[in-house]
Amino acid sequence: MTDLxxxxxxxxxxxxxxxxxxxxxxxxxxxxxxxxxIDLDQASLSAIDPNQxxxxxxxxxxxxxxxxxxxxYLLEERRxxxxxxxAKRPTFGICLGAQQIAATLGADVAPMGHKEIGFGPLTLTDxxxxxxxxxxxxxxxxxxxxxxxxxxxxxxNLATTALCATQGFAIGRNVLGLQFHPEVEIDHGIxxxxxxxxxxxxxxxxxxxxxxxxxxxxxxxxxxxxxRMFEEWLSQLD
Numbered sequence: 395m396t397d398l399x400x401x402x403x404x405x406x407x408x409x410x411x412x413x414x415x416x417x418x419x420x421x422x423x424x425x426x427x428x429x430x431x432i433d434l435d436q437a438s439l440s441a442i443d444p445n446q447x448x449x450x451x452x453x454x455x456x457x458x459x460x461x462x463x464x465x466x467y468l469l470e471e472r473r474x475x476x477x478x479x480x481a482k483r484p485t486f487g488i489c490l491g492a493q494q495i496a497a498t499l500g501a502d503v504a505p506m507g508h509k510e511i512g513f514g515p516l517t518l519t520d521x522x523x524x525x526x527x528x529x530x531x532x533x534x535x536x537x538x539x540x541x542x543x544x545x546x547x548x549x550x551n552l553a554t555t556a557l558c559a560t561q562g563f564a565i566g567r568n569v570l571g572l573q574f575h576p577e578v579e580i581d582h583g584i585x586x587x588x589x590x591x592x593x594x595x596x597x598x599x600x601x602x603x604x605x606x607x608x609x610x611x612x613x614x615x616x617x618x619x620x621x622r623m624f625e626e627w628l629s630q631l632d
Contacts, residue, residue, distance in 0.1 A: 401428045405447040407471060408433050409455030409490060412586035416577040417617045418624050422449075425628045439470040444477035449484045449631070452491030454575065456591060458505070458541050459490070459497045472498045484568045484631045489539055492571030496543035496563070503543045509598045510537045510557040513608045516574070522552035526570075526626040527562060533619045534612055536575040538587070540598075543573070567630045576620030584609040 404427040408414055415422065415429070422429055427449065432439065444450070452471060462468045475498040478485050487495040493503045513534045518527055530553075537555065545551045545563050549571075552562035561573045578584070588595070588602040595602055 402426050402448040403446070404429050404449040404451060405442065406431050406451045406453065407439070407491070408453050409457070410590060412583065412590050413454045413489075414577075415451070415453070416579045416583060417621055418577045421621050421624050421628065425625070434467050439467060439474055442474065444474040445481050445483055447483075449486065449628075450474070450478055452485075452487045452494055454489030454491060454538075456594060457490065459493045459503045468494070479565075479569065482566070482568055482632070486569075486627070487571040488575060488577060489573060492562070492573055493541060493543045495569065495571045496546050499546035499549075499565075501544040501546040503541055505540055506542045506558065508557065509540045509594075509600070510555065511539075511595070511598065511600055512537060512605060513612060514555060516553040516555060516561055518553050519551050521550040521564070522562065525552065525564060526623045526630075527552050529619045529623040529626065530576065533616055534608075535620075536578050536580070537573070538575060538591070539573060540594075543571070566632075568632055570627055576617075576623065580609045580612050580617070581614065 404422050406415060406429060408431050419429060457465055459468060471494050475485065475495055479498060485495065497503045513536055515532050515534055516530055518531055522528065542558050542560055545560055546565070549563040549565045551560060552564055554561055558573060563571050584606065588605060
């Protein structure tokens with residue numbers, strides 16, 4: 395990995411090609427980060443020094459943290475996360491990525507018994523209202539998961555919804571895990587999700603036309619709240 399002089403590096407683990415940084419990519423670039431995607435079919439995580447990147451981001455994916463026999467790279471990710479978390483290095487997880495952080499820290503991650511798929515706002519906790527997530531108050535966000543994490547020991551619970559009591563957690567300034575998806579480019583990215591997760595939608599009895607209608611009703615500037623949240627979080631990293 396070769397970096398520009400003076401640049402910061404953000405290594406981004408991407409599990410499926412359409413679940414990318416979305417609206418967060420320009421925020422990282424503006425903050426001076428050089429983005430390096432790690433796609434699991436093209437690179438080995440074992441070749442990466444876990445503490446070298448200035449920021450590690452683990453994105454979402456349609457599998458569970460407990461499926462380690464079927465998807466051995468989950469254990470590689472957790473070894474990488476364990477090293478970073480022990481060193482208190484900046485680490486950010488979305489959906490599966492947040493579940494992986496929680497599991498690495500010894501918290502339980504398990505199926506909820508139902509799916510939470512669709513758009514809706516968060517209910518912020520007191521801790522959530524004090525930090526960067528305050529930008530998301532009242533904003534319709536994409537939720538797409540069937541598993542949920544328990545809040546790791548020493549972390550703060552940041553938000554809830556009616557279907558999931560644990561929507562985000564923070565450990566100090568450098569670790570943030572979000573169950574929901576504030577990064578998604580709804581205006582043109584939702585079709586990739588509807589197609590890529592077609593089997594999951596069918597199994598859950600969810601009509602993609604209903605989700606598309608929800609997406610089309612989201613205000614065009616809704617993503618700005620997510621960008622402000624992420625920008626503030628980046629600005630406070632140690």
